[in-house]
Amino acid sequence: MQDVADMDDYARWYQDVVYKADMADLSPVRGCMVIRPYGYALWENMVRGMDDRIKATGHENLYFPLFIPYSFLMKEAEHVEGFAPEVALVTRVGSEELEEPLVVRPTSETVIGYMYAQWVHSYRDLPLLYNQWCNVVRWEKRTRPFLRTSEFLWQEGHTVHRTEEEAEAETLLILNDVYQDFVEKELAIPVIPGRKSESEKFAGALRTYSIEAMMGDGKALQAATSHNLGQNFARSFGIEFQDADGQVKTAWTTSWGASTRLIGALIMAHGDANGLRMPPHVAPTQAIIVPIWRKDEERETVAALVAEVETALRKAGVRVKADWREERPGWKYNEWELRGVPVRIEIGPRDAATGQVTLVPRTDRSAKEAVATSAVAERIPALLEEIQQTLYAQALAFRQSRTYQAADYAAFKELMADKSKQGFVEAWWCGDAVCEAQIKAETQATIRNLPIEHPALPAGAVCVHCGKPAAEWAIFAKAY
RNA sequence: CGGGGUGUAGCGCAGUUGGUCAGCGCGCAUGGUUUGGGACCAUGAGGCCGCCGGUUCGAAUCCGGCCACCCCGACCA
Structure with a gap:
């Protein structure tokens, strides 16, 4: 048995830990991994922790098929644009061409939307609060074990609501009572809940929220997301109901997911020079x-x-x-x-x-x-x-030590350029996507999210980059 | 998908002016001595030298193509 690579070479260290601790192994299929018993036992404990919370908040589990008619993907314009480049298609069975190609699900909003449209008729049918545990496939260009694999395991929740307020409340309930609660209490990883900027939100969503965690090298990892889909998918798939006032109305939907990526988060949030450090609540062996x-x-x-x-x-x-x-x-x-x-x-x-x-x-x-x-x-x-508390405290202390409030853009750039300091930068932002893109091009840092808890906007506050009037309190970081 | 790098035993590597170049360390097997922070000795097993093609009397070594993996980007849970 050899030591894991020095943590200075963080990417190498991460892979060493994954493979040498028997968490996972490469598979013969590009970008796909085998989750070994030790890694899978961890995942099972994580599933239990999340599933309990999903049910405790009133949801039921169900299961949708792996395959989705290709045309379904096309029904929501932004959605197809976001996912089409990375979907795997089945075009042939045996020697016969299929009349319509089938998508191997990259996520299930579309097929679920189709079915929900048939299940919802009256406001009395609402809300629909369902979740499924499954695998999805996204043909990513660059893969890393657990963090980004061509196929991964996750849960995807899909709900339908009568009003926008109710959908928004659901989105935030999941973010806080399921994801944040689980990740902080069971995985011992402190997270920052917040809203995604327009450019970072889910393809087809009205609003996307995330919880963001800091890894051992100061980079950010999106640990889970919760989307208020507005009426976008409901309109595309015809999820309508007759309300108490007799009017036929379009429903409001949400979707939310957390994946095996959380295993990567756990490894990078707690691991040290000697290898993994499992939070006791989810450790396969305590x-x-x-x-x-x-x-x-x-x-x-x-x-x-x-x-x-x-x-x-x-x-x-x-x-x-x-x-x-x-x-x-x-x-x-x-x-x-x-x-x-x-x-x-x-x-x-x-x-x-x-x-x-x-x-x-x-x-x-x-x-x-x-x-x-x-x-x-x-x-x-x-x-x-x-030990559970110690791990949380250490992760929190580390995040705090790597969280900065840049006085100006020069300081911002300096912080992002120095690997030994690299972390989260909190700053005011003008809200302009162009400005956001420039920051990314110049520093590689993206807006991780706009924290739900943030300071009040002071009079005269300006954007850290462009100097125009500030609109949002943002967390900037390089991300996985 | 662009730029760079690497492919030799399970892992880490040496060997690459073409000719005892199939090697080392770890691991593995067997036996013995050991055992409170990665033990030691002995004897073994294990290779289409990434793949395909070319040059040559002769290729791990030279040439061409392909593939895989890693790193850095762009894309993303």
């Missing part, structure tokens, strides 16, 4: 027992203790494993640190003699802690919670 022995007698003594601790922890609801492989302890320490297991439990002859075990948190390997065997089942859950 505690790893490393038995230590020399002689057979010792092994027996230790085995009894390991079994006792393992059983007690399992009963306490801890995801625990014992590593009995024929490797030396030091080798195992390094491997489990690479894989980011939150707590290591060392159990050896010395511990057996004193009736205790040694706990080592992934967040601080020097913080070894001796705990009486009888107290382990009580101590570990508490320690896991401490």
Whole structure:
């Protein structure tokens, strides 16, 4: 086992962690990856966390087909423009050409819109609050494991509402109570909820909101998005209902998604020079027992203790494993640190003699802690919670240390150019897309979002770039 | 899809003036000694040298084409 690449070469480090921690592997299909058991176990825990919240906010799961008639994509002008370049088409089955090509879904607004139009007739049918867990395909030019793959797993929620206000409330409910809550509490990654600028919004949306997280190199990652689609898709697909006043009205729809990209976010928000650091709430293995022995007698003594601790922890609801492989302890320490297991439990002859075990948190390997065997089942859950909080606190402190308020554009450019400082720049912006594009061309920084929580616009405030009157408080950053 | 780079054992690499150039380290297998921060010794297994074509008596090595991967852009969850 070799160390992961130096974090100075961040792209290399990221890939090393993904592959060496057995999260994923390359597949024979370009841009597609295999999610290995360790990565998939993490994803399953993440799915559970999000799905619980999706249901708690009143949504139900359903499933739509993988294939979408090509013509559906064409019905919403902006949508087709946004997605057409990257959709995979099925044009032939066997040796027969299909009468109409089928799109392998890049997202399902269109086919869902088509069906919703048939399901909605009356205001009494509303709202429709559905979600699906599925895979989608977007043939991206450049791929990176988890962050951008040709096929990825996600959930996509699609709702229909009677009024614009209700749709907007839904969009924000998902953003805050599902995405932000999940990412911050379970993944221990602080995020900034905000609205996307016009140029960054979803193809076909009225308004797009996102939560943005900072990665370990100061770049931003869009962790989830929630779109108020207005009446765009409802009009294109004829989702209409007769309201209480007898009028036939066009419905308001939303859509929202979070994907396996969140795994990439987790890796980059918490990983360190030794590898992954899994937030305990979603860690596939929360505690790893490393038995230590020399002689057979010792092994027996230790085995009894390991079994006792393992059983007690399992009963306490801890995801625990014992590593009995024929490797030396030091080798195992390094491997489990690479894989980011939150707590290591060392159990050896010395511990057996004193009736205790040694706990080592992934967040601080020097913080070894001796705990009486009888107290382990009580101590570990508490320690896991401490680690969860520590990871969040560290990520937040890092983000704060890399968040700036540029005094002027010169300072802005300097911050973006210096890799050791690179991060979020908060600034006033005029709201002009041309100005936004110029900033991007000159600094590579884009507007990540316009934070929902922001300072009041002071009198005389001007755009950080063009100097015209300010309109929006924006977060600028280079992004994944 | 543009610019750059790299393809030799599972991984990391050396070898590239054409001719004992099929090699090293790690990993893997077997046996032994070890085991509280990545052990050591011994013996082994493992290669169409990315693919196709050309030049040549002879190609990992030279030429052409293709493919894959990585980095930097543009595009995007």
